Amino acid sequence: MDFSQILPALPGLWQGMALTLQLLILAVLGGVALGTLIALGRLSHHRLLASAAKLYVNYFRSIPLLLVISWFYLVVPLVLQWLTGNPSPVGPFTSCLVAFVMFEAAYFAEIVRAGIQSIPKGQAGAAYAIGMSYGQVMRLVILPQAFRKMTPLLLQQSIILFQDTSLVYAVGLMDFLNTARSKGDIIGQPDQFLLLAGAVYFVSSFAASALVKRLQQRLAI
């Protein structure tokens, strides 16, 4: 690798990585929050709600992420305009974030659902018996235990999402990969930068996975 070419590009690459991480963190937080609501919907005794939640999960798990990203890029500004009444230009970052949150929520929902179901039924029974409402039972007793168990799976899904954020090139967002590619194109040496980007994705994902495995072992004890 020719570091004399790469060194000057580092600040730009870091900016790209900052965008990638920002998108990742916000998408995970939003996706887990929405996914939790959907999981509660799926487990609800209210049949309509349960079916709607199931439909949501199955729908988003049956279409490609790239399609969702491209589609939301076109749709989100229109929806916002319709909601607020005036044209509201949203950048590709916001539309991508909405796309990721909604798409990932379908996957997080299944993890959260399995987590909730792994808590023995008697726990909810005891929480209701002592006078808690449904919201309190979930918030104070079931979800804290479920999230503890699910943390490794949620992190694993987040690592997949970390890689999938690179799909934002489709709407021209300058994330880490897209930045690396364009830097390489400018100086006519795309291979150098793509190799570097590959190494960065590999090392960070691999290290994160290893950490998750260790966490999983510790939680299993």
Next chain:
Amino acid sequence: MSAMIRINNVSKWYGEFQVLTECTTQVAKGEVVVVCGPSGSGKSTLIKCVNALEAFQKGEIIVDGTSVGDAKTDLPKLRSRVGMVFQHFELFPHLSITDNLAIAQVKVLGRSQDEATEKGLKLLNRVGLKAHAHKYPGQLSGGQQQRVAIARALSMDPIAMLFDEPTSALDPEMINEVLDVMTELAQEGMTMMCVTHEMGFARRVANRVIFMDRGQIIEDCGKEEFFGSPRSERAVQFLSKILQH
């Protein structure tokens, strides 16, 4: 005597399967009633209907004047006034013993954290476990966990207590420490409905014994009568089986 718990003609189905058939009984204030019967006879289901952990389709249950089956009844409020102790303790494993005792006092009754902690410690002292306040449920033995579970139920100042086989998941050497706490409660005048096969406890503490089989209340009488001359053959068989152990 005024009935604290009144169960009138209660029937319940799981789909096609009738789990309770026209059950009728009552528990007076301060009375201790033991419910026994073979496994699967509907004992757990019946006492879970009392605090609406299970719904029933026919009949009515009145707890301290409040109809449990009434759609307008505030069920969380009703449940907060009726303590329940489970076979598998069901302490909250992610909370310390102190927090297990305080959480519902704070979140359901609106007591302050300090007040709730203090009350929890007092009850913990009463069941002989004050030294374990900072621990987590997983660090305690089964008998200790069950005593904490009783203390947790008492922290809500219940008007009655329901027990669902509180000692059947315990190693034999731990059964008595739990029965002792229950006996003390009974002597203090707590209204209690206990599903248990501890016939020694029933003989010592119960006022009445209910025998259930296949979803029906077969016997419902004073303990002298139940142990002296049970009328139904099934109760006789059940007693002879259980007393052999």
